[in-house]
Amino acid sequence: MRRRTILKGGVAVAASAVAAPALAQSSKWPSREITLINPNAAGASTDLTARILAQALEKRLGATVIVKNVVGGAGALGPTTLAQSAPDGHTFGLVAISSHVAVPNMMNVTYDPWKAFDVLGQVAALRYGIGARADGPIKSIEDLVAQGKQKQLTYSSNNVTNVVAMFQLAKLSGAKLRWVVFPGGVESVTAAIGGHVDAVIQTVAEMRPQIEAGKLRFLASAAEARWPYYPDVKTLREMGYDAVSNGPFGYAYPTGVEPAIRDRMEKALADCMAEESVRKQIDNLGIEPIWRDGKAYAALLKKIEGELVPILKDTGMAKKPA
DSSP: OHHHHHHHHHHHHHHHHHHHHHHHHHHHOOOSOEEEEESSOTTSHHHHHHHHHHHHHHHHHSSOEEEEEOOOGGGTHHHHHHHTSOSSSSEEEEEEHIIIIIHHHHSOOSSOTTTSEEEEEEEEEEOEEEEEETTSSOOSHHHHHHHHHHSOEEEEESOTTTTHHHHHHHHHHOOOEEEEEOSSHHHHHHHHHTTSSSEEEEEHHHHHHHHHTTSEEEEEEOSSSOOTTOTTSOBTTTTTOOOOOOOEEEEEEETTOOHHHHHHHHHHHHHHHHOHHHHHHHHHTTEEEEEEEHHHHHHHHHHHHHHHHHHHHHTTOSOOOO
């Protein structure tokens, strides 16, 4: 009996010895500056949002938060860098349809999107829309469809997640619409107003300045709802086409961060998104502020995977099976 008691005591001491370092680690976090990895260029919608949240997080965490733009690899470099980062709670980064669905299904990557990341939550959703040159022949979605049935039309964008609605519109209407890829959103809008392509599908941040300048005609919202700045312009769904481009984005840790640290970061993000001034700053960018916790956001990305992968396969954009 005495030996059994000693053994039980030894197990308890061992468990305490294992737990102690983890508790000490979480109590000292953050112990240095925190890096937020963004896979898009400076000035992009996700970059501007990251900088707003970095400032808000600094007040809550008592540490400097640095936004690091890790651009390249057709969108793969950012999430790859995040997945390979030390799981000490001092590096987190953007995760979206690109990191979890598009990139892994279009090219070979070194990470498994459903195992490499511990999702912290969604902070926003990009609003997408379709436009055409203001003085051009396409003045409505009806024009786009009708002309696309007569001949092949081109449209510009910089990311496969943007163009889902155009793939769906072409399939539903029978219009021949060909995607022309550009390196950035601004360049894709410039190509449309310059007449180098027939139309463009892009976000508010890239389209709105040219709409306001009278150079770009706003044909339809490709989002779930109408853009609040142009309430008279209908969505594709309201026009009878069940087509939408989803643009959620949020953040994740690399897998392995101590749970107490992970929970504190998720709560800090939730608190930031509950602050009216933060939400207003994001909305002013033309981006919809939305908070979903890590579990709910991961479930949303999984749902979108089921919708997007068939489109990638139908269009021949999915990578070939090994």
